[in-house]
Amino acid sequence: MKLLIRRFSLYLITAWVAITANFLLPRLMPGNPIEQLIAKLQGRVTPQMIRAIKLQFGQGLNQPLVVQYWHYVTGLAHGQLGESITLSQPVSQILGGQIWWTIGLIGTAAILSFLIGTTLGVLFGWTRGSRLDVVIPAATFLQSLPYYFLGTILIMYFAGHLHWFPIMNAYDPAQTPGWSWSYIASVLRYGELPILSIVLSSLAGWMLGMRNMMVTTISEDFVLMAVAKGLPRRKVMWHAARNAVLPSVANLALTIGFLVSGSLLVEQVFNYPGVGNLLVNAVGNEDYPLLQGIFLLVTLTVLGANFLADALYYILDPRTRSSRHQQ
Amino acid sequence: MKNFQVPRSPKVIFGLAGLALFILLTIVGPWLAPYDPSFSGFLPNVAPSWKHLLGTTGQGQDVFSQLLVGCRSTMVVGFIAGFVATVISIVIGVASGYLGGKADEGLSVLSNVFLAIPGLPLLIVLNSYLPTGQQTNPLVIGFVIALTGWAWGARVLRAQTLSLRDRDFVEAARIIGEKRGRIMFGEIGPNLLPILTSSLLFTILYSVGVYTTLAFLGLTNVSTWNWGTMLYWAQSSNAGLANEWWWIGPPGIMIALIGTSLALINFGIDEFINPRLRAGGISAKARRKSGAPRRPRLGMTPVLRVTSKAGPTND
Numbered sequence: 250m251k252l253l254i255r256r257f258s259l260y261l262i263t264a265w266v267a268i269t270a271n272f273l274l275p276r277l278m279p280g281n282p283i284e285q286l287i288a289k290l291q292g293r294v295t296p297q298m299i300r301a302i303k304l305q306f307g308q309g310l311n312q313p314l315v316v317q318y319w320h321y322v323t324g325l326a327h328g329q330l331g332e333s334i335t336l337s338q339p340v341s342q343i344l345g346g347q348i349w350w351t352i353g354l355i356g357t358a359a360i361l362s363f364l365i366g367t368t369l370g371v372l373f374g375w376t377r378g379s380r381l382d383v384v385i386p387a388a389t390f391l392q393s394l395p396y397y398f399l400g401t402i403l404i405m406y407f408a409g410h411l412h413w414f415p416i417m418n419a420y421d422p423a424q425t426p427g428w429s430w431s432y433i434a435s436v437l438r439y440g441e442l443p444i445l446s447i448v449l450s451s452l453a454g455w456m457l458g459m460r461n462m463m464v465t466t467i468s469e470d471f472v473l474m475a476v477a478k479g480l481p482r483r484k485v486m487w488h489a490a491r492n493a494v495l496p497s498v499a500n501l502a503l504t505i506g507f508l509v510s511g512s513l514l515v516e517q518v519f520n521y522p523g524v525g526n527l528l529v530n531a532v533g534n535e536d537y538p539l540l541q542g543i544f545l546l547v548t549l550t551v552l553g554a555n556f557l558a559d560a561l562y563y564i565l566d567p568r569t570r571s572s573r574h575q576q
Numbered sequence: 577m578k579n580f581q582v583p584r585s586p587k588v589i590f591g592l593a594g595l596a597l598f599i600l601l602t603i604v605g606p607w608l609a610p611y612d613p614s615f616s617g618f619l620p621n622v623a624p625s626w627k628h629l630l631g632t633t634g635q636g637q638d639v640f641s642q643l644l645v646g647c648r649s650t651m652v653v654g655f656i657a658g659f660v661a662t663v664i665s666i667v668i669g670v671a672s673g674y675l676g677g678k679a680d681e682g683l684s685v686l687s688n689v690f691l692a693i694p695g696l697p698l699l700i701v702l703n704s705y706l707p708t709g710q711q712t713n714p715l716v717i718g719f720v721i722a723l724t725g726w727a728w729g730a731r732v733l734r735a736q737t738l739s740l741r742d743r744d745f746v747e748a749a750r751i752i753g754e755k756r757g758r759i760m761f762g763e764i765g766p767n768l769l770p771i772l773t774s775s776l777l778f779t780i781l782y783s784v785g786v787y788t789t790l791a792f793l794g795l796t797n798v799s800t801w802n803w804g805t806m807l808y809w810a811q812s813s814n815a816g817l818a819n820e821w822w823w824i825g826p827p828g829i830m831i832a833l834i835g836t837s838l839a840l841i842n843f844g845i846d847e848f849i850n851p852r853l854r855a856g857g858i859s860a861k862a863r864r865k866s867g868a869p870r871r872p873r874l875g876m877t878p879v880l881r882v883t884s885k886a887g888p889t890n891d
Contacts (some may be wrong), residue, residue, distance in 0.1 A: 261691045270698075295813075347754060386587065386840065393835025395785060398807065398828035409819060461846065472764050503691055510696030514789065518811070525706045528697065529793060532704055540704060551694050 256502075256559045260552045267548040271541050275306050286535060298332065304333040305538060318545050330545070331538035335530070340542035343523065348546060351523035352441060355512045358447035360504070365448065366455025367497055372488040373456065374463020377387070385457065392453035396511040400446040400518040407442065414442040417520040443519045447512050454504070459497050466493040495566050501559035506551050513547075583767060588844030593838030598768035601644070602651040609641035613801045618879060621850065624822050633821035634813040642801050643826050651804040652856075653787045656718030657725065658780030665729030665775060670768070672730070673737025674760055684734065690727035699724050705794055717796060719786065725782045729775035736771045738765050774845040788831050842877045 271304045275304040288466055289297060312320075330340035420426070421435040465488045466472065512527030520526070523544055531539040588890050610629075611618075620636040622628060630639035665687075670684035678712050741744060741764070749763045790796055791804025794812075806827040815823045 250705045259685065259688055260692065262685060264691045266689050269694055271701075274701065381845075384841070386590070386836065389839045389843075390832055390836045393832040393839065394828060394830055395789060395792070397789070398824075398831070400700075400813065401807075401824055402828070405819060405824065406820065467758065506692060506694040514792070528700065532700055532795060533702070533795065537704070540701060548693050548696045552752045553691060555692055 253384070253560065253563050256548065257556060260556055264549060264552055267545060268322070268325065269318075271545055272318055275537060277319075282506070286512045286537060298334065302334070302538070303331050312529075321498065325545075329418055330542035333531075333539040333542075334532045334536045336416075336539070340539050343539065344542055344546050347415075347523050347527055350521065351513075351516065351525060352550070354387060354443055354516070354521065354523060355421070355447065355509060357440070358444045358451070358512065359442065362448040362451045363455055363497075363501065366452040367494060369452070369499075370456040370459025371463055371493070374460040374467065374493070375486050375489075377460070377467075378465050385460075388453035388456055391449060392451075392457075394450055395514075396450045396520045397514040399450045399514045400443065403442055403446050404518065414438050424576065443455055443515050445520055446518075447508075447515055450511070451508055455497060458500065461494040462496050463489060466490075495562070498558070498562045501561070504554040505554045505558065509547060509551055585844060585847070587840045591840030593843075594833060595841065598647065598651060598834050598837065600728045601647045603648075605644040605647040609638075609644040611638040611641045612641050613642040613645045614799065617806040620769045621818070621820060629822070630826055632819070633809060633823055634815060634818075634857070635809070637805075637828060639823055642806050644831065646801040646803050646806060646827070647830070649800055650784060650788060650831075652800075653714045653718050653721070653781050654784035654834075656715065657783035657787065658719035658776060660719055660722035660876055661726040661783070662725035662729055662772070665733055665745055665779075668726070668884065669730035669733030670737050670760065670764070674741055674764065680734075682683060683730075687730040687734070688729040690724070691731065693724075696786065696789065698769065699790065700793070700795065703790065704731040706802075717790070718783070721783050722779075722785050725779055725786070728782075731777055732775055733768060737764060739765055760793045761854070770845050770849050774849075776843050777842050777845075781835050781838045784831065784834055788827075 287302060298353060319372045328341045330344070332338070333340050333343055336343055408414045415421070415438065418439060420432065420439050424432045424435050426432060469489075469492075471492075472485060472489050474490050478545060480488070513528060515521070516523045517529045518526035523549060526540065528547075529538070531543060597768075614637065616636040618628065618632045618636045618638060620632055620634050622632045624631045628640065630643065632656065633642070634712075635638055669685060672680045672687075699720065702723070705718070706716065708722070744761050746759060749759050755761070757885050785795075788804030788807070791798075791802050792807045792811065794808050796802070796805065798808060803828075808826065810820070830846050838860045
């Protein structure tokens with residue numbers, strides 16, 4: 250339990266750092282980006298909007314920073330993220346509608362990639378030193394391909410050339426969103442290629458890590474013991490794999506941030522709705538309120554996922570439950 | 577440090593050769609380019625030919641020239657960011673591991689916080705708040721990337737310092753009365769070198785990836801050529817749908833190749849640190865020569881005594 254509490258408090262601190270950075274960045278950055286933005290927006294948006302932006306970023310209020318911070322944090326607790334400049338809607342409303350696409354896409358891809366990659370890693374670790382070792386450089390190459398690049402190539406070949414998959418969007422535009430079978434089927438169908446591109450480019454990391462752990466574990470005494478007892482090969486492999494998987498699970502929490510960072514751009518390539526697509530548009534339009542809302546939402550979601558991964562590790566590794574165990 | 581020797585496996589050799597090639601290209605790339613990469617007077621969307629080795633872009637520019645010229649900016653920013661991040665991670669990681677106690681607690685929380693915050697969104701927010709002139713300055717971008725990318729290295733270095741701190745030879749140095757700085761840099765330092773190299777390569781890899789991603793999003797100066805901006809122009813001209821593989825393919829493959837080279841060198845370092853991994857890494861030829869079993873046996877760590885003619889010693 251101690252481990253979980255430690256991790257939880259770490260994530261609380263991280264969340265606080267992210268929230269505070271979100272508050273301080275626009276106020277303390279050299280060159281005063283918000284003032285520039287307001288100057289640019291004069292005449293392009295309604296005076297109410299300008300006032301809202303000024304309020305959100307504490308412009309011309311002559312309030313001490315601490316008071317502004319208090320207003321910011323209490324507003325945040327009520328789900329207030331400000332108004333989007335380009336979409337003229339509350340940021341929280343926009344994000345609430347789009348985050349589920351992102352969680353669905355990246356979540357599915359992450360779980361698939363972990364399961365497939367780890368399984369392959371067990372097999373390649375087991376057959377180390379054989380011809381199958383050629384997958385190492387190949388997997389490394391695959392891993393080095395940027396997610397968005399792999400997505401573009403997959404679209405070009407499998408969707409554009411072979412017509413196996415739909416090219417873009419999250420569902421057939423002819424379908425009306427709702428709980429109908431045809432709509433759900435179309436969402437699944439349109440999700441295949443984006444998921445495939447995330448899985449392909451993140452799979453290798455799991456595979457290589459698991460292979461290395463497997464190679465190390467196979468030389469442990471308990472594996473020798475299992476062989477000496479005359480257990481069937483498959484059982485020995487399972488026995489070693491269960492012990493080798495722990496570092497991978499422990500790393501799960503640390504790599505979620507990397508995975509999400511890479512995957513956000515896949516949405517852009519596939520014109521898939523979701524937070525990544527919003528992020529790219531927000532940057533292009535200098536929509537600071539939306540940009541900050543996205544950063545906060547993505548960070549908090551990643552922290553939540555991290556905590557789930559830590560909990561999984563806690564369940565899997567009995568050593569974490571002994572009170573003596575530190576770290 | 578006499579025995580500092582990275583295993584000479586094909587992986588490492590390929591990795592080092594690749595890295596050397598990229599560094600060479602960084603230096604001479606712009607001179608080798610047959611045309612001005614921004615000159616747009618050629619026939620647009622032409623497939624590769626002898627005149628244009630990699631065809632032309634939708635704007636009528638030579639892809640091959642862009643690829644050669646773009647290497648420099650990609651690599652320079654990647655290396656600046658990689659080195660800066662590594663310096664930060666050395667200072668924080670080694671101090672945290674060696675000092676222990678409250679300082680360690682604080683520094684560990686700091687690096688864990690930076691590790692948990694997803695790097696790319698943070699980077700995009702930071703970048704968008706930079707003063708207008710600075711957003712396209714490679715040095716500034718390098719520093720900002722370093723700011724989001726040092727935490728992993730610090731964590732690894734801390735763990736290694738922690739394990740070295742209580743070893744006998746460090747203890748001995750302490751008893752002899754060596755100064756703290758000498759112990760940190762003279763005794764512990766050299767033993768961190770493999771991990772440090774590995775962390776540096778990893779950080780460069782991260783930085784090249786992140787920089788090209790920012791460029792792909794159009795967040796850097798889109799008229800300075802690097803592999804990310806090439807992909808940005810290709811994406812915004814829908815080159816994928818037009819099946820212009822010669823335009824999209826090369827920059828992406830170059831990014832992946834530099835990544836592969838760095839990762840392959842890292843494998844060699846991993847094998848150096850963890851001898852058990854070497855069992856699989858010894859080339860088939862070396863195994864046959866030393867009379868080791870063709871496939872390592874289960875439950876055994878084959879250790880080859882390369883210098884002697886005797887068979888392998890299993891322990």
